[in-house]
Amino acid sequence: MRALVNAAVYTPTRIIPQGVVLCEGERIAAVGSARQVTIPADAEVIDVSGLIACPGFVDIHTHAGDGGDFTDGTPEAVRQAARRHRRAGTTSLLATTSSEVLAHIFGVFGAIREVMEAPAADEARILGIHMEGPFLSLEQRGAHPPELLRMPDAAEREQLLAWAPWLRCVTLAPERAGALELIDALAARGIVVAGGHSDGTYEQVCEAMNRGMRHTVHCWSGMSTVRRIKAKRYAGMVEASLMEEGLTTEIIADGYHLPSSLMRMAYRLKGPSRLALVSDAMRASGLGPGTYHLSGHICYVDEGEAVAYTEDRLAFAGSVATLLQCVQQVVLTVGISLIDALCMASLTPARIMGLDVLVGSLEPGKLADILLLDPATLEVRRIIQGGEIVVG
Numbered sequence: 001m002r003a004l005v006n007a008a009v010y011t012p013t014r015i016i017p018q019g020v021v022l023c024e025g026e027r028i029a030a031v032g033s034a035r036q037v038t039i040p041a042d043a044e045v046i047d048v049s050g051l052i053a054c055p056g057f058v059d060i061h062t063h064a065g066d067g068g069d070f071t072d073g074t075p076e077a078v079r080q081a082a083r084r085h086r087r088a089g090t091t092s093l094l095a096t097t098s099s100e101v102l103a104h105i106f107g108v109f110g111a112i113r114e115v116m117e118a119p120a121a122d123e124a125r126i127l128g129i130h131m132e133g134p135f136l137s138l139e140q141r142g143a144h145p146p147e148l149l150r151m152p153d154a155a156e157r158e159q160l161l162a163w164a165p166w167l168r169c170v171t172l173a174p175e176r177a178g179a180l181e182l183i184d185a186l187a188a189r190g191i192v193v194a195g196g197h198s199d200g201t202y203e204q205v206c207e208a209m210n211r212g213m214r215h216t217v218h219c220w221s222g223m224s225t226v227r228r229i230k231a232k233r234y235a236g237m238v239e240a241s242l243m244e245e246g247l248t249t250e251i252i253a254d255g256y257h258l259p260s261s262l263m264r265m266a267y268r269l270k271g272p273s274r275l276a277l278v279s280d281a282m283r284a285s286g287l288g289p290g291t292y293h294l295s296g297h298i299c300y301v302d303e304g305e306a307v308a309y310t311e312d313r314l315a316f317a318g319s320v321a322t323l324l325q326c327v328q329q330v331v332l333t334v335g336i337s338l339i340d341a342l343c344m345a346s347l348t349p350a351r352i353m354g355l356d357v358l359v360g361s362l363e364p365g366k367l368a369d370i371l372l373l374d375p376a377t378l379e380v381r382r383i384i385q386g387g388e389i390v391v392g
């Protein structure tokens with residue numbers, strides 16, 4: 001048994017000043033005040049006074065890091081990316097793939113599965129695959145190459161569904177022909193269906209919700225909004241994401257993709273239990289400025305900038321952030337409370353993906369994934385993953 005004592009514990013739904021987190025093996029055994037938790041005499045007691053204890057971060061939308069991209073299709077690239085995010089306190093993530101030909105994507109899934117089945121101690125735990133593309137809209141493709149965007153045929157759909165044990169989420173454009181049938185099939189197997197890179201109208205998004213779509217990815221980025229067709233205005237996926245209680249959404253809170261005003265708007269309209277922070281990181285995350293490759297195209301991270309641009313520099317090609325930087329951004333710059341920011345980086349994303357029985361909060365029975373943060377800078381001082389001290 002191992003006991004962390006004297007931290008300000010953010011569970012993250014409540015704050016316990018001078019709290020105790022008791023770990024037994026890889027799980028949390030008890031959380032509470034010093035009066036509530038009895039520490040066994042033989043437990044290793046670690047005094048962490050002055051620090052914040054919170055759950056390890058759960059990044060449900062991250063593509064890459066340290067030069068490795070989950071879509072590269074090699075276990076080493078998968079491990080590079082998983083190591084990069086773990087260094088910054090992301091203890092669990094969904095390995096998010098990008099648009100590619102489907103045969104290549106199925107190979108990529110194989111590489112991710114290999115790492116999931118043989119995890120190393122210095123990596124974020126991969127809890128599943130998030131497939132983003134190629135079932136996306138041409139009009140809202142962002143950095144996804146247009147020539148790759150298409151829907152699966154019947155045989156490919158069956159191949160995809162065979163990955164259900166590892167596939168946690170599929171992002172698609174619900175207005176595409178055949179999308180509703182694909183939503184039916186995915187939802188029936190318990191795979192979370194998210195809308196994104198979509199040009200759909202509000203009504204098309206609602207129709208997809210009725211078929212089982214529950215989440216939308218990176219609000220405002222690659223997403224339809226109010227448009228005028230002749231005299232009439234039509235709302236889009238942005239408005240549906242913000243208004244519909246049946247949808248959760250996420251923001252890339254790196255400080256580049258969205259201005260503070262829009263981050264505040266999403267936070268006010270959705271609240272911390274329906275809005276997740278995501279990094280949407282690409283391979284330059286963890287490296288410096290330079291020229292990088294994304295889906296066969298060149299992109300740039302310029303000197304003094306902490307974001308990647310497409311070759312023409314007219315669009316972003318993903319962030320270079322981590323969830324830790326997103327938390328720091330929304331707390332220190334946007335003015336969102338720490339308790340809500342931590343919730344949006346742990347419990348909320350875990351719940352969106354149905355992973356909250358395992359991770360996302362400091363509660364008895366869950367995996368002992370704990371971060372110790374400096375309360376002033378919000379830098380990570382120590383990381384405990386699965387009950388083991390892995391940093392600090």
Ligand SMILES: [Zn+2]
Nearest residue numbers: 132142218222
């Ligand atoms: Zn995207």
